Amino acid sequence: MNYQPAKDRYKNMIYNRVGQSGLKLPAISLGLWNNFGESDLFSNQRAMITRAFDLGITHFDLANNYGPPAGSAEENFGKILKKDLSSYLDQLIISTKAGFYMWEGPYGDWGSKKYLVSSLDQSLKRMDLNYVDIFYHHRPDPETPIEETMATLDLIVRQGKALYVGLSNYNAEQTKEAVKILKEQKTPFIIHQPSYSMFDRWIEDGLTSVLSEAGAGAIAYVPLAQGLLTNKYLKGIPEDSRAAKAHIPFLKREDISEEKLVKVVELNELAKERGQSLAQMALAWxxxxxxxxxxxxxxxxxxxxxxxxxxxxxxDFSQAELDQIDIILAK
Known part of the structure; x- marks a missing residue:
């Protein structure tokens, strides 16, 4: 049976303008970092993508190395696009990235012109697209001159392979330097993708100011701290959690301290008082x-x-609720 999107899909979603650009993104976007790889159930992937669209999520975020194996998330997403969403491409925002290891040899990683152009060409082929809406440099390259990387982002837009460009994992000073170059080139830089959650507030120490001054927005990844800010860890570490999976490199059992779990429990109590799940409060925060x-x-x-x-x-939060969250996090 052919998929037909919900007619009321735009009724309840909130769409926010990205900085001072003309683009709007849904307040909740779906990333395909995990659970869209070769070994994951395709029918579940398809169900998640189509249900997300039914709920008004128009933005789907990928990267060349998402899987595993690397590239398989883009391939699976491309299949879903072709099967279910090919008639709705103009209603979607699709992003991808390059900056991490993808292939052997000296040209398959970091931020050179050779790597970025080749990688995006591969991504477009995997998803069967002519262009993506946003293309990110996934992380700063300590060896390639930043001028080369930014000039490549500009080239990619001028070639029609991306409408906008973004940065990810750049700190405040690196972002400020990149913004200066991109503005001189008149490259449509509109967005930064940093990690940001109650347990990871680094962007508040300079990056938010840089982005505000640049007229750019941010899209926060791991806002639930890899699942820590959900009800999943309230009674220990379940075997089906990210912390229990050896192939997930960013959250380990040893990262989940007793001190942190105490904070999770207290935050969960505050969320209950607000009439929300812990995950919902964390996203709202x-x-x-x-x-x-x-x-x-x-x-x-x-x-x-x-x-x-x-x-x-x-x-919305009351000032008392925000203060209470700060007190809990400071313990």
């Missing part, structure tokens, strides 16, 4: 930051997407 356009969620099942989108029913 990220979106309270003025420069943050969208919170980028991951999911392993449809119900998680539905729960996350329900965040939008209550985004």
């Amino acid at each position: 990220v979106l309270r930051q003025e420069v943050v356009t969208s919170a980028l969620i991951g999911a392993s099942r449809v119900s998680q997407i539905e729960d996350n989108v329900s965040t939008l029913a209550k985004l």
Whole structure:
């Protein structure tokens, strides 16, 4: 049976302008970092993508190395686009990135012109697209001159392979330097993708100011701290969690201290008082930051997407609630 999107899909989603650009993103976007690889169930991937669109999520975020194996998330997403969403491409925002290891030899990593151009060409082929809406440099390159990397982003736009460009994992000073070059080139830099959550507030120390001055927005990845800011870890580490999976490199059992779990429990109590799940409160907290356009969620099942989108029913915080969160986090 052919997929038909919900007719009321735009009714309840909030769309925020990205900085001072003409582009708007949904307040909740879906990232394909995990659970869209070769070994993951394709029918579940398809169900998550189509349900996300039914809920008004128009932005899907990928990277060349998402999988595993690297490239398989783009391939699977391309299949879903062709099968279910090919008639709705003009209603979607699709982004991808390059900057991490992809292939052997000296040209398959970092930020050279050779690597970025080749990688995007491969990504477009995997997804069967003529262009992406946003193309990111995934991380700063300590060896390639930043002028070369930024000039390549400009070239990619002028070639028609991306409409806008972004940066990810650049600190405040690196972003400031990149912005200066991009503005001189008149390159449509509009967005930065940093990690940001209650447990990871580094962007507040300079980056938000740089982006605000540049007229750019941010889309926060891992806003739920790899699942820590959900009800998943309230009673220890479940075997199906990211912390229990050896192939997930960013959250390990040893990272989940007793001290941190105590904070999770206290935050969960505050979320209950607000009438929200902990995940919903954590997403609302990220979106309270003025420069943050969208919170980028991951999911392993449809119900998680539905729960996350329900965040939008209550985004406001009282000053007392914000103060209480700061007290809990400072313990």
